[in-house]
Amino acid sequence: MIEVRGVTKRFGARCAVDRLDLEVRSGELFAFLGPNGAGKTTTIKMICGLLSPSSGVVRIGGNEATSQAARQLLGYVPDQPYLYDKLTGREFLRFVVEMYGLEPGRASRRILELIDVFEMRDYIDELCESYSQGMKQRVVFASALVHDPKILVVDEPLVGLDPRSARIVKDLFVQQARSGCAVLMSTHLLAIAEELADRVGIVDHGRMLASGTVDQLRSELKHHGPLEDLFLSLTGDHRPPMSSVEGQGPIDLAGRPQPAGTPL
Amino acid sequence: MSLVIGESGRIEPPPLPAEQTARALRHLRWWLMRNTVRSVLSGSRLRLTMILCCSAVFWLGLFGLFWGSFEFIGINDALVNGIFEYLFSMFFLSILVMLFFSTGILTYTALFHSREGAFLLTTPATTDRIFAYQFTESVGLSSWAFFLLGSPLMVAYGLTNGAAPGFYLIFLAYLVAFVLIAGSLGAIAAIVVANVFPRRQKLVLSASVAGILGLGALLGWRLWSTPGDALSTDWLAGVQDRLAFAQSPLWPSRWMSAGLLAASRSDWSRSGYYLVVLSAHAGLAYLAAAAMARDLYFRGYSRVQGNRSARRRQGGYWFDALFHRxxxxxxxxxxxxxxxxxxxxxxxxxxxxxxxxxxxxxxxxxxxxxxxxxxxxxxxxxxxxxxxxxxxxxxxxxxxxxxxxxxxxxxxxxxxxxxxxxxxxxxxxxxxxxxxxxxxxxxxxxxxxxxxxxxxxxxxxxxxxxxxxxxxxxxxxxxxxxxxxxxxxxxxxxxxxxxxxxxxxxxxxxxxxxxxxxxxxxxxxxxxxxxxxxxxxxxxxxxxxxxxxxxxxxxxxxxxxxxxxxxxxxxxxxxxxxxxxxx
Known part of the structure; x- marks a missing residue:
């Protein structure tokens, strides 16, 4: 469903994404991992048709990413979601369903269903300007799902959500994937990726370092520790975990052991 | 959503009628306007009253100024003949330039830098449809000041010259067409700048504004240095000679001033002719802008977003130390x-x-x-x-x-x-x-x-x-x-x-x-x-x-x-x- 082939994106002299290959199939939940500035958001913006690649191909359901057909198939939750301050949450959802041409009766039922799923009944008819970050995030999730997308792309999905909302969102991701939707999720939270994802891809400096199931990565890289250690060793930021130096004196911010008596 | 899978494995969603996204955007605008008006009315009455009073005072002040000026010009027979056409042509030419810049800047920001623009680009709306939506808002924002400035001018002129009621109505039609021409040209410039100079937009703007101000200063200087005693026939001829460029038949401002002056004399056929010329060009300018948006908006957006400056900024510490001392x-x-x-x-x-x-x-x-x-x-x-x-x-x-x-x-x-x-x-x-x-x-x-x-x-x-x-x-x-x-x-x-x-x-x-x-x-x-x-x-x-x-x-x-x-x-x-x- 999502097909990224040899994609490079340059910002002037800087190469943000470097010959990246990525595929997310129907019914699959793919977690896109990488340190800050690794090129995750740039890749996601190319998948959503907001940026054009300097070279390479991005296809959504076989369509060019910038085409109207691709946008009809896609639901997108950006890292900094946008809502109209002077619309109520319900009006925003009605705008989205109208934009995607949903039949009115079906659209109303779907909106009510999502209001219940995301527990938004108490505030859905208030102006979005009065919403907290978490409330906004829930409306944006609902708007991305309200037209039953075949592909869901989510950048940092759990930012600003309380544990209950986070649980709802995580369940929804799995449910979407099981119902045949291709879900691409970019996250820093390795535990979430380990818990939910069918496959993970680790990207750094714009290049895909490794991709596959967590077990495949462990076996290929001969690394049997937690995903966090695997990630850190791949991205070159490895530092000894606190537990490994416990009792051996202080460490500095880079994780290097310091002589006893060094002030922290 | 019923999907069709093509022979190549391509998933084809059902085609979306063009009118569908247009209707959604119209509803969006209506909801936004309605909720904004409700918020304003339910907010501070004092604030609202003050805004209305300030606007009324401003409008009446301008009206009084224009009324006095037209009365003054009216008592000087030598001034009446022809000077109005020069004055109006210059006035509308200045407004044309200002509207070009203000609509251009607002459209540029709305299309290429706003979060709303990014959001709309992820929806199934076509790029020319998104452009139409953002352009309407930009034109509205940039032209209200023109209405506030132009309406007292026209009302004062109409009253001092005993114009028929039709003059005031036709002014509104002229205003819409005129604003559309200036705005469309500004929007075309914005799309060109985004595509050709994605990293130099501020430099282009500064150079353009400096150029326009320089030309304005040159014109001002030439007017100041017009030979002859003020208001004498020679002096007037000199002033008209220096303003002759504003009378070029290629300027939309000239069509506007000639048409409105004809309407004030109840010369409806001449006024109608200029209105048709102005409207036809407004339609053409908008069509050109929409076509450019259809083909170049996405490309420009990608270039602007992909070319943001990441210049390292260091140094200047000597200045900090000097400042502290x-x-x-x-x-x-x-x-x-x-x-x-x-x-x-x-x-x-x-x-x-x-x-x-x-x-x-x-x-x-x-x-x-x-x-x-x-x-x-x-x-x-x-x-x-x-x-x-x-x-x-x-x-x-x-x-x-x-x-x-x-x-x-x-x-x-x-x-x-x-x-x-x-x-x-x-x-x-x-x-x-x-x-x-x-x-x-x-x-x-x-x-x-x-x-x-x-x-x-x-x-x-x-x-x-x-x-x-x-x-x-x-x-x-x-x-x-x-x-x-x-x-x-x-x-x-x-x-x-x-x-x-x-x-x-x-x-x-x-x-x-x-x-x-x-x-x-x-x-x-x-x-x-x-x-x-x-x-x-x-x-x-x-x-x-x-x-x-x-x-x-x-x-x-x-x-x-x-x-x-x-x-x-x-x-x-x-x-x-x-x-x-x-x-």
Missing amino acids: TFFVLPRPVRLLILKDLRSFRRDPAQWSQFLIFFGLLAFYFLNIPRLGYAVQSPSWRNLVSFLNLSVTALILSTFTSRFIFPLLSLEGRNFWVLGLFPLRREQILWGKFVFSVGIALLPTELLVSLSDAMLGMGPLMIALHAAMVAVLCAGLSGISVGLGARLPNLRESDPSKIAVGFGGTLNLLVSLVFIFAIVTALAVPCHLYYLGIEHPEAQYALTHGAFRFWLTIAFAVSLVIGLVGTVLPLRIGIKAFQRMEF
């Missing part, structure tokens, strides 16, 4: 805040380029004073011009403080979690802004006013007096902008230009204008009466030297008191509000 009397946290604001000022060309352009043009004018012959005029005339020059400098400074200093606190509100944790009192933040504003304003204004006085050949006493007045004005205008900025902040808005044109910014500008008027009038009156007495000792209110010294001392003391109140009172109000404020 020079202003050691200020508390260190205040100095650090000022340095932060100075750095932001230096890195934002929108701020210093406007500062540079306006003050540069003033300096150009002041340097040309000897060529304009003011320096050889009578003392009372030179005194009058010196006060007028001082007023213009202060007025430009007030637009600067309203546009850039007033929004500082509103913008700081978003970063208050940083400032709030610093070991300094909240009032110190305001004092820091105040000192920053005074420091930025004082140097260029003092230099400009001294230059003006030197070119006019004013005496040392007047130069010293003007220098002191400029200091008082800088402190007062800074105090007003910082104080009101803290009292009436807009913490939701991140765009300083939108903060400046809001209620608080408008009130700030009005208070600043009243302050300038009070300070300048207090000192200009005794000076004028004194110099008048030198030329015409028999004049009724002329002051003798002794009386002048007495009244000047009184006036100086009064202006100092006004300056002190104008500086301290808004700051106190601002500090109190800022200390109570929750972020």
